[in-house]
Amino acid sequence: MASDVLVPSAGGLYCAAGNFWIDPLKPVERAVITHxxxxxxxxxxxxxxxxxxxxxxxxxxxxxxxxxxxxEYGEVFELGDTRVTLFPxxxxxxxxxxxxxxxAGVWGVSGDFKRALxxxxxxxxxxxxxVWVTECTFGLPVYRWPDTAIVIEQIQRWWDDxxxxxxxxxxxxxxxxxxxxxxxxxxxRTDRAxxxxxxxxxxxxxxxxxxxDLPDTRMVSEAEKxxxxxxDLILAPPSAAGSPWMRRFKNHSSGFVSGWMRIRGNRRRxxxxxxxxxxxxxxWPALIETVEDMQASRVITIHGNxxxxxGYLKAQGLDSxxxxxxxxxxxxx
Amino acid sequence: xxxxIALYEALDxxxxxxxxxxxxxxxxxxxxxxxxAWAVYFLTGQRLKRLVNTRELREWTSEYSGLPDWLVEESYxxxxxLAETMALLTPEPGPSELQLPALSVMVEQVLRPMADLDDxxxxxxxxxxxxxxxxxxxxxxxxLITGAxxxxxxxxxxxxxxxxxxxxxxxxxxxxxxxxxxxxxxQFQKLISKEHDQDLEDSTPYPFFLASPLEIEPNAxxxxxxxxxxxxxxxxxAQLIRRNGRLYIWSRGEDLLEGxxxxxxxxxxxxxxxxxxxxEIMAWRDGQPLPFARLQTRIGRKKPGAKTLQQAPVAFLAxxxxxxxxxxxxxxxxxxxxxxxxxxxxxxxxxLLLPGRIEFSQWDALARLRESSRERxxxxxxxxxxxxxxxxxxKRGDWWKWKVDPFTFDGVLIYAQxxxxxxxxxxxxxxxxxxxxxxxxxxxxAYSGLTQAEIDELDRWIRAHTRERFGPVRSVDAxxxxxxxxxxxxxxxxxxxxxxxxxxxxxxxxxxxKVDQADxxxxxxxxxxx
Ligand SMILES: [Zn+2]
Ligand SMILES: [Zn+2]
Numbered sequence: 001m002a003s004d005v006l007v008p009s010a011g012g013l014y015c016a017a018g019n020f021w022i023d024p025l026k027p028v029e030r031a032v033i034t035h036x037x038x039x040x041x042x043x044x045x046x047x048x049x050x051x052x053x054x055x056x057x058x059x060x061x062x063x064x065x066x067x068x069x070x071x072e073y074g075e076v077f078e079l080g081d082t083r084v085t086l087f088p089x090x091x092x093x094x095x096x097x098x099x100x101x102x103x104a105g106v107w108g109v110s111g112d113f114k115r116a117l118x119x120x121x122x123x124x125x126x127x128x129x130x131v132w133v134t135e136c137t138f139g140l141p142v143y144r145w146p147d148t149a150i151v152i153e154q155i156q157r158w159w160d161d162x163x164x165x166x167x168x169x170x171x172x173x174x175x176x177x178x179x180x181x182x183x184x185x186x187x188x189r190t191d192r193a194x195x196x197x198x199x200x201x202x203x204x205x206x207x208x209x210x211x212x213d214l215p216d217t218r219m220v221s222e223a224e225k226x227x228x229x230x231x232d233l234i235l236a237p238p239s240a241a242g243s244p245w246m247r248r249f250k251n252h253s254s255g256f257v258s259g260w261m262r263i264r265g266n267r268r269r270x271x272x273x274x275x276x277x278x279x280x281x282x283x284w285p286a287l288i289e290t291v292e293d294m295q296a297s298r299v300i301t302i303h304g305n306x307x308x309x310x311g312y313l314k315a316q317g318l319d320s321x322x323x324x325x326x327x328x329x330x331x332x333x
Numbered sequence: 334x335x336x337x338i339a340l341y342e343a344l345d346x347x348x349x350x351x352x353x354x355x356x357x358x359x360x361x362x363x364x365x366x367x368x369x370a371w372a373v374y375f376l377t378g379q380r381l382k383r384l385v386n387t388r389e390l391r392e393w394t395s396e397y398s399g400l401p402d403w404l405v406e407e408s409y410x411x412x413x414x415l416a417e418t419m420a421l422l423t424p425e426p427g428p429s430e431l432q433l434p435a436l437s438v439m440v441e442q443v444l445r446p447m448a449d450l451d452d453x454x455x456x457x458x459x460x461x462x463x464x465x466x467x468x469x470x471x472x473x474x475x476x477l478i479t480g481a482x483x484x485x486x487x488x489x490x491x492x493x494x495x496x497x498x499x500x501x502x503x504x505x506x507x508x509x510x511x512x513x514x515x516x517x518x519x520q521f522q523k524l525i526s527k528e529h530d531q532d533l534e535d536s537t538p539y540p541f542f543l544a545s546p547l548e549i550e551p552n553a554x555x556x557x558x559x560x561x562x563x564x565x566x567x568x569x570x571a572q573l574i575r576r577n578g579r580l581y582i583w584s585r586g587e588d589l590l591e592g593x594x595x596x597x598x599x600x601x602x603x604x605x606x607x608x609x610x611x612x613e614i615m616a617w618r619d620g621q622p623l624p625f626a627r628l629q630t631r632i633g634r635k636k637p638g639a640k641t642l643q644q645a646p647v648a649f650l651a652x653x654x655x656x657x658x659x660x661x662x663x664x665x666x667x668x669x670x671x672x673x674x675x676x677x678x679x680x681x682x683x684x685l686l687l688p689g690r691i692e693f694s695q696w697d698a699l700a701r702l703r704e705s706s707r708e709r710x711x712x713x714x715x716x717x718x719x720x721x722x723x724x725x726x727x728k729r730g731d732w733w734k735w736k737v738d739p740f741t742f743d744g745v746l747i748y749a750q751x752x753x754x755x756x757x758x759x760x761x762x763x764x765x766x767x768x769x770x771x772x773x774x775x776x777x778x779a780y781s782g783l784t785q786a787e788i789d790e791l792d793r794w795i796r797a798h799t800r801e802r803f804g805p806v807r808s809v810d811a812x813x814x815x816x817x818x819x820x821x822x823x824x825x826x827x828x829x830x831x832x833x834x835x836x837x838x839x840x841x842x843x844x845x846x847k848v849d850q851a852d853x854x855x856x857x858x859x860x861x862x863x
């Protein structure tokens with residue numbers, strides 16, 4: 001263990017052999033970013049390495065200047081004494097997992113990933129590693145996702161029901177990734193237009209520019225005065241729930257799209273009428289399946305309930321432990 | 334069961350009361366009466382006698398899902414609801430042509446017979462259901478074998494749905510649902526029948542009328558002379574029925590309190606027939622109320638012994654008359670009902686008391702009198718409009734409870750455990766301690782009073798600062814101080830601290846206070862009135 005290729009540092013993982021950090025939360029010299037979600041991508045790094053497909057969203061998050069170096073999926077690039085490759089993680093457009101080859105072995109770091117198909121991004125691509133560092137946001141066996149098609153149909157039926165009742169259908173979902181995935185799925189089934197909250201706009205544009213087929217959209221901010229949105233679908237980020245912005249949607253029905261909606265209490269205490277179970281993360285079976293696909297003999301869990309997954313893998317005869325990346329923030333490292 | 338599952342999903346899929354009511358009306362309109370009867374039973378919060386214990390269920394879940402038992406435990410702790418955890422961990426059955434059984438068939442032919450079976454047979458039945466029931470049907474099945482359904486509808490809302498369906502006044506439906514109502518097809522048909530009520534059982538109580546808390550100044554209620562005031566007693570709300578030579582005492586929770594309060598039964602034998610009194614059972618001696626803790630020693634006793642009767646004597650304090658000479662008089666004004674009550678009940682007859690109304694002509698004078706509530710051992714005042722009818726449920730307008738301000742103290746959070754229902758999966762049940770010579774000693778458990786944002790923040794903090802786990806309970810670093818309110822305090826041998834608080838709840842998070850600034854046990858002991 002003395003020669004671990006990666007160690008927790010700055011809220012992410014530090015590779016001494018290559019002198020770079022993966023998904024650091026604090027400013028560092030050189031960062032490799034798996035994807036542009038806020039818990040992975042932060043401003044202030046001296047140099048950014050990321051995928052070409054993920055670059056527009058990353059620039060929107062951390063600023064667009066000349067510190068960015070983008071790479072194709074599967075392209076090998078050298079950092080220090082290591083060879084680094086970014087593979088599709090299937091999480092959101094341009095998301096990657098990071099493979100690091102060094103004298104001390106081959107390590108894979110997942111960032112966030114999922115195995116279900118998603119029309120807005122490339123599917124997860126596995127590649128053998130000695131050590132697999134896996135996220136486990138949903139690291140308990142209660143998290144098993146229903147088929148995407150079933151969930152999209154539920155969303156559609158709810159929208160239809162709102163149309164019958166002539167009330168607005170306000171659907172909350174994360175502005176980067178989830179919103180576009182839901183839109184792309186709906187576009188395959190209907191050609192009705194969708195209203196967007198302002199925060200969705202730049203990311204939806206970025207997906208369109210990347211060639212993702214999305215339905216027609218209208219901005220809520222540009223709606224005619226007196227528009228009542230009856231029977232219309234509105235996409236908004238979760239932060240808009242309960243804000244004065246919501247007042248324009250009289251008698252609306254609300255839904256939330258997230259893996260957390262698998263648990264009834266999560267939906268009820270947040271007061272959504274409907275919860276739709278659709279996640280951009282691996283569920284429990286997919287976490288385990290991926291460990292097998294990676295053929296790793298050692299698994300390190302990060303992000304989420306790692307104790308359960310590690311305990312389970314250990315009982316299966318694997319070497320497994322949990323790393324707390326957040327704790328590395330207070331180390332001053 | 335299929336339409337009942339659909340109803341469950343519809344109720345669960347909305348936060349709107351009207352939408353919930355509409356879903357129930359739709360269900361009851363098409364359900365067969367034998368199924369509708371059971372639906373009423375479960376929706377109004379009733380449950381079957383426990384069929385399996387939760388330890389067994391967790392073992393069976395582990396066996397059936399192939400997951401180690403510790404992982405089932407972790408999952409349960411995370412989800413917070415056993416029925417839901419079991420539904421989530423058991424694999425989804427493949428598509429099948431099999432029809433779900435009707436709700437009444439499920440209850441009468443599968444669930445109820447389980448009570449007479451041994452462990453293995455019960456396990457076989459539960460597993461067979463898991464193998465065949467899809468998604469929410471499996472969840473609802475699990476709910477029925479573990480306890481109450483809890484789907485966010487009140488008994489009152491079920492009553493309103495039935496009254497809309499039947500085209501009858503909801504008070505009449507509520508009345509028919511009271512007492513010994515049984516979930517049978519016949520009883521369901523009676524519930525919504527247009528026929529007038531001739532044949533309710535003698536034991537059937539009237540639906541209780543509940544007061545709402547007064548949140549405004551009383552002079553906003555209008556002229557003082559239009560109102561009646563009484564002390565608000567802190568006991569057990571009860572209805573005393575005298576019909577055809579028989580006596581029935583019902584609690585507000587609709588438990589028949591037969592044999593529990595012999596001194597009240599004794600006194601009530603002298604009442605004329607055809608009488609129903611509404612009132613409060615109090616621990617009472619020498620014309621004075623005893624602390625609620627004393628009454629508590631009586632609540633669980635089905636047949637109190639001589640020593641208990643001596644140490645905790647009780648009385649029934651009557652404050653309303655609902656039936657006189659066999660006639661329902663709830664529609665008569667309170668003032669009339671009150672005068673009639675005086676004619677049937679002298680000021681005292683044994684342990685049956687008529688505490689009487691408080692004379693007042695000015696709101697100000699009443700407010701001053703209310704200040705003396707604590708010394709009198711009462712919770713405050715009840716205000717009732719003199720010309721009001723006796724309604725049912727909690728209807729605002731005519732009955733108000735005007736309580737004195739609660740006691741408060743500052744306590745330290747020391748234990749937390751996950752909550753249930755809408756709080757499931759979050760650490761929301763807290764235990765608070767105060768300082769004593771033996772260090773911090775727990776004095777109160779509370780789970781209400783924080784905002785959702787505070788609950789979320791505290792939940793994250795608790796997870797990060799757990800010291801030890803005892804099953805679902807975690808001990809945490811003693812860091813956070815909270816102001817708690819409570820209604821009363823009494824000595825208690827059952828508590829390590831030696832005191833028991835009544836209705837503790839969280840007032841606010843005192844982020845400004847350090848642990849050593851929290852209260853001392855002796856501060857609390859000073860409030861005990863023996
Ligand atoms: Zn992410
Ligand atoms: Zn993430």
